[in-house]
Amino acid sequence: MKRREFIKLSSAASAGAVVSPALMLGGCVSKPLPGTGTVTSTPTVCDMCFWKCAGDVYKEDGELWKITGNPDDLHSGGRLCTRGTGGPGAYLDRDRLRKPLMRVTVDGRQTFQEVSWDEALQFIATKMQGIADTVGPERMALLHHGAGGHHFLHLLRAFGSDSHAEPAFAQCRGPRDVGFRLTFGESASSPERTDMANARCIVLLGSHIGENLHNGQVQTLAEAINKDATLITVDPRFSVPAGKSKHWLPIKPGTDIALLLGWMNVVIEEELYDKDYVERYTIGFEQLAAHVRQYTPEWVFLETGIRPDVIRETAREMGKAAPATVVHPGRHATWYGDDTQRSRAVAILNTLLGSWNREGGFYIPEKVDMPHYPLPDYPKPKFKTGDAYPDKWPFASQGVTNGVIEASIGDDAFFKGWMVYGTNLPQTIPGAVDKLRAAADSLDLVVVVETMPSEMTGYADVILPECTFLERYDDIRNSGERHPSLALRMPAFEPLHESKPGWWIAKQLGERLGLRHYFPWNDYADKLDWELRQVGSSLEEMQKIGVKNFPRKRPLYFLEGQNVRFFTPSRKIELYSQQLADKGFDPMPVYTPPEPVPSGYYRLNYGRMPAHTFGKTTNNPLLFQLAPENQLWVNPLVANEHGLASGEYVRLASREGAISSKIRVRVTERIGPDSVFMAHGFGHKSKRLRLTAGAGADDSELMTNIKVDPIMGGTGMRGNFVTFVRQPGEGGAA
Amino acid sequence: MTRFAMVIDTRTCIGCGDCVVACKTENNVPEGLNRDWVVEATSGTYPDLKTEFRSERCNHCSNPTCVTLCPTGASHLWKDTNIVLVEPEKCTGCKACIAACPYDARLVMHPDGYIDKCTFCHHRVEKGMDPACVSSCPTRCMHFGSLDDPSSEVSKLLKTREYKVLSPETGNEPNVYYLL
Numbered sequence: 001m002k003r004r005e006f007i008k009l010s011s012a013a014s015a016g017a018v019v020s021p022a023l024m025l026g027g028c029v030s031k032p033l034p035g036t037g038t039v040t041s042t043p044t045v046c047d048m049c050f051w052k053c054a055g056d057v058y059k060e061d062g063e064l065w066k067i068t069g070n071p072d073d074l075h076s077g078g079r080l081c082t083r084g085t086g087g088p089g090a091y092l093d094r095d096r097l098r099k100p101l102m103r104v105t106v107d108g109r110q111t112f113q114e115v116s117w118d119e120a121l122q123f124i125a126t127k128m129q130g131i132a133d134t135v136g137p138e139r140m141a142l143l144h145h146g147a148g149g150h151h152f153l154h155l156l157r158a159f160g161s162d163s164h165a166e167p168a169f170a171q172c173r174g175p176r177d178v179g180f181r182l183t184f185g186e187s188a189s190s191p192e193r194t195d196m197a198n199a200r201c202i203v204l205l206g207s208h209i210g211e212n213l214h215n216g217q218v219q220t221l222a223e224a225i226n227k228d229a230t231l232i233t234v235d236p237r238f239s240v241p242a243g244k245s246k247h248w249l250p251i252k253p254g255t256d257i258a259l260l261l262g263w264m265n266v267v268i269e270e271e272l273y274d275k276d277y278v279e280r281y282t283i284g285f286e287q288l289a290a291h292v293r294q295y296t297p298e299w300v301f302l303e304t305g306i307r308p309d310v311i312r313e314t315a316r317e318m319g320k321a322a323p324a325t326v327v328h329p330g331r332h333a334t335w336y337g338d339d340t341q342r343s344r345a346v347a348i349l350n351t352l353l354g355s356w357n358r359e360g361g362f363y364i365p366e367k368v369d370m371p372h373y374p375l376p377d378y379p380k381p382k383f384k385t386g387d388a389y390p391d392k393w394p395f396a397s398q399g400v401t402n403g404v405i406e407a408s409i410g411d412d413a414f415f416k417g418w419m420v421y422g423t424n425l426p427q428t429i430p431g432a433v434d435k436l437r438a439a440a441d442s443l444d445l446v447v448v449v450e451t452m453p454s455e456m457t458g459y460a461d462v463i464l465p466e467c468t469f470l471e472r473y474d475d476i477r478n479s480g481e482r483h484p485s486l487a488l489r490m491p492a493f494e495p496l497h498e499s500k501p502g503w504w505i506a507k508q509l510g511e512r513l514g515l516r517h518y519f520p521w522n523d524y525a526d527k528l529d530w531e532l533r534q535v536g537s538s539l540e541e542m543q544k545i546g547v548k549n550f551p552r553k554r555p556l557y558f559l560e561g562q563n564v565r566f567f568t569p570s571r572k573i574e575l576y577s578q579q580l581a582d583k584g585f586d587p588m589p590v591y592t593p594p595e596p597v598p599s600g601y602y603r604l605n606y607g608r609m610p611a612h613t614f615g616k617t618t619n620n621p622l623l624f625q626l627a628p629e630n631q632l633w634v635n636p637l638v639a640n641e642h643g644l645a646s647g648e649y650v651r652l653a654s655r656e657g658a659i660s661s662k663i664r665v666r667v668t669e670r671i672g673p674d675s676v677f678m679a680h681g682f683g684h685k686s687k688r689l690r691l692t693a694g695a696g697a698d699d700s701e702l703m704t705n706i707k708v709d710p711i712m713g714g715t716g717m718r719g720n721f722v723t724f725v726r727q728p729g730e731g732g733a734a
Numbered sequence: 735m736t737r738f739a740m741v742i743d744t745r746t747c748i749g750c751g752d753c754v755v756a757c758k759t760e761n762n763v764p765e766g767l768n769r770d771w772v773v774e775a776t777s778g779t780y781p782d783l784k785t786e787f788r789s790e791r792c793n794h795c796s797n798p799t800c801v802t803l804c805p806t807g808a809s810h811l812w813k814d815t816n817i818v819l820v821e822p823e824k825c826t827g828c829k830a831c832i833a834a835c836p837y838d839a840r841l842v843m844h845p846d847g848y849i850d851k852c853t854f855c856h857h858r859v860e861k862g863m864d865p866a867c868v869s870s871c872p873t874r875c876m877h878f879g880s881l882d883d884p885s886s887e888v889s890k891l892l893k894t895r896e897y898k899v900l901s902p903e904t905g906n907e908p909n910v911y912y913l914l
């Protein structure tokens with residue numbers, strides 16, 4: 001028998017029956033109007049996604065009423081998005097984890113048993129100490145996502161390990177951040193430093209802002225539309241921004257680099273580029289000009305399907321508006337395995353237009369210079385995360401989650417223990433379920449800290465229930481923005497059930513590992529208050545105002561003719577990258593044609609829907625009502641060929657044989673006949689997620705053809721091909 | 735009589751549904767019911783397409799057939815305005831208003847036993863605030879105000895922009911406008 005079976009968390013009780021109230025027609029009594037009771041509010045920083053908007057949690061007569069945006073907050077502009085507004089659902093979710101659970105064997109079968117916090121924490125501390133004593137603390141890795149992860153990163157670093165990775169890197173933003181860093185020496189940041197509100201021209205490549213609801217991005221894009229900025233959207237699908245665009249370029253999937261090179265060709269050939277900016281700030285222009293000469297619009301047309309006159313016209317629009325042109329860096333950038341190079345191409349085009357750190361292009365973000373609470377130095381680890389996968393991905397600037405997983409399989413694996421915080425790896429790492437099972441079977445310890453019984457909890461030895469963001473303190477939000485700004489997340493409620501805040505869990509583990517001196521606070525509020533006092537505020541003040549904005553200390557954009565030293569080896573913007581050349585990579589982006597769609601198959605396109613943050617929110621009772629399942633977009637020609645009708649359920653099979661859950665067909669012209677589309681985050685299998693279990697399909701389990709970016713380890717997910725399967729007894733309109 | 739209107743800009747509406755969730759939390763709308771909803775209308779053939787998103791709700795008509803046809807007087811106008819409300823004490827659940835509404839804006843049936851609907855958040859309007867849906871909209875595509883006041887934002891938008899209303903042929907004179 002495997003040491004660790006995957007336990008499906010079966011529900012302890014059947015789904016609560018909905019009690020239908022007796023209908024009393026006529027003569028029923030009006031309820032008081034909203035807000036007529038005693039209303040109080042508490043500041044928060046939203047945790048429904050990773051944008052971290054500040055807001056206020058309203059209670060009426062002590063009961064949770066609503067959450068709204070803080071008007072002083074730059075991230076939200078005083079308005080939360082759909083998911084943020086649905087934040088109360090995270091607190092009210094009936095399926096939340098309630099008590100610590102530990103894997104036990106009963107009658108030869110593995111199951112989870114409720115245990116006390118003390119028992120769970122002591123078990124983990126003993127196991128961690130065992131790993132440290134036998135193979136060293138670095139063999140314990142943290143896989144994390146979200147604001148609370150830093151509590152456990154602190155714990156691990158105090159313990160002696162700096163091994164950590166977040167899927168936000170190699171499954172999402174990584175190629176973009178590395179591509180921009182290789183070019184500018186800085187990343188595009190989060191929140192993205194795009195100055196869209198002042199832009200005259202915005203170019204979106206596969207970035208469906210409005211379907212992904214990163215609040216500040218959506219708001220500034222809308223502002224640009226209101227100011228009649230020219231919007232150019234490149235997407236094979238008629239996305240929401242495509243529908244708002246002056247130019248929609250329905251590109252052949254996977255050919256974006258060809259289009260970017262073609263645009264560079266026009267911008268240089270027609271001398272639309274910013275000569276002073278290029279002269280002053282860049283290195284390698286001559287090489288670039290020679291390199292892109294071959295990529296004429298006529299040549300690009302054959303690859304992309306975008307007509308040469310459209311390529312020229314859109315390039316001229318960009319040139320005319322420059323430097324107030326944003327060629328958007330995107331966010332989820334792991335598409336085809338050459339994504340760092342595509343992101344480089346985006347960065348280079350922005351450079352030619354002179355838009356980096358110029359008004360209407362990109363701005364220079366600024367944080368509050370706030371000292372951290374004084375703590376002892378961390379012990380120096382003998383290994384870094386990357387030592388687990390040596391000779392791979394030389395420009396990975398953060399841990400690569402897929403690398404950590406692979407280095408956790410087998411008896412001689414590098415890693416021996418995992419702490420997983422807030423990330424549901426089975427739905428996050430494409431096509432990784434078999435590897436996750438193998439890793440879980442090899443590891444000595446798997447701890448999962450979660451609010452919800454996600455699929456990941458099924459791999460754990462111990463599941464620790466964290467309370468939601470409405471019931472805890474986390475660190476002060478201090479993200480780079482247009483103005484330095486701080487925001488406070490604080491508890492509006494006592495934790496429900498036996499859930500606990502992340503900071504408390506980390507401290508308790510630290511104390512059991514003899515690391516008490518790294519956790520000197522009794523309450524995390526003490527730490528926050530100390531830090532806030534260093535910048536002239538206090539916890540008391542922040543509990544009243546929630547958000548505090550500070551004046552900038554340096555300009556928002558480059559000054560006219562300013563001399564700048566960039567954080568690159570040459571101290572210039574690197575159009576030609578010697579760093580890449582030295583490691584054997586193309587020093588300038590080169591186009592590689594995508595794998596053609598095999599006969600009888602369709603390209604699997606995926607993305608976001610505004611109601612949900614992947615699978616993290618699909619069980620939220622408020623958001624579930626808005627969007628209970630994902631749908632499979634199918635072009636009418638394809639639907640006709642396969643006899644598919646809107647509303648019926650099908651399954652998809654990947655070329656390599658993976659079969660999805662059932663998904664409802666939506667026949668729509670908004671997708672071309674070579675692809676199908678679904679929103680990510682559905683197809684949950686954990687039965688304890690009672691609302692969302694079995695609803696819709698999971699795109700990531702169909703991703704069986706992954707192209708890993710050799711530069712930074714990102715998992716390219718868009719080269720997957722699927723076809724329709726109907727199983728006996730299934731299908732038909734629901 | 736004050737004539738309140740909602741003006742929604744389809745150029746910036748992204749169909750995100752924030753208005754729907756904001757209404758639900760603000761008004762504690764029971765599970766499974768909605769007072770507002772979002773419609774996506776796509777026309778054309780790939781790749782010549784147009785998509786319009788519309789946040790829809792009760793139109794608080796100037797000629798509200800739901801009020802005229804309500805046999806008990808439960809459907810009524812709030813104060814001296816065009817805001818249509820339902821008084822639960824008087825509602826028998828006969829559904830005449832549902833048949834009378836050209837916009838299918840009436841909820842069948844609040845668990846407390848009456849026909850519920852959008853109130854334009856009159857409890858907020860009374861305090862000089864916008865309805866919850868308008869206040870939450872991340873693209874600021876929704877506007878609210880009085881059409882009697884020529885300097886109000888809604889009056890100005892209707893003066894300067896092309897717009898439409900839904901089902902104008904019914905003669906209900908709806909007060910939710912969509913900018914094109």
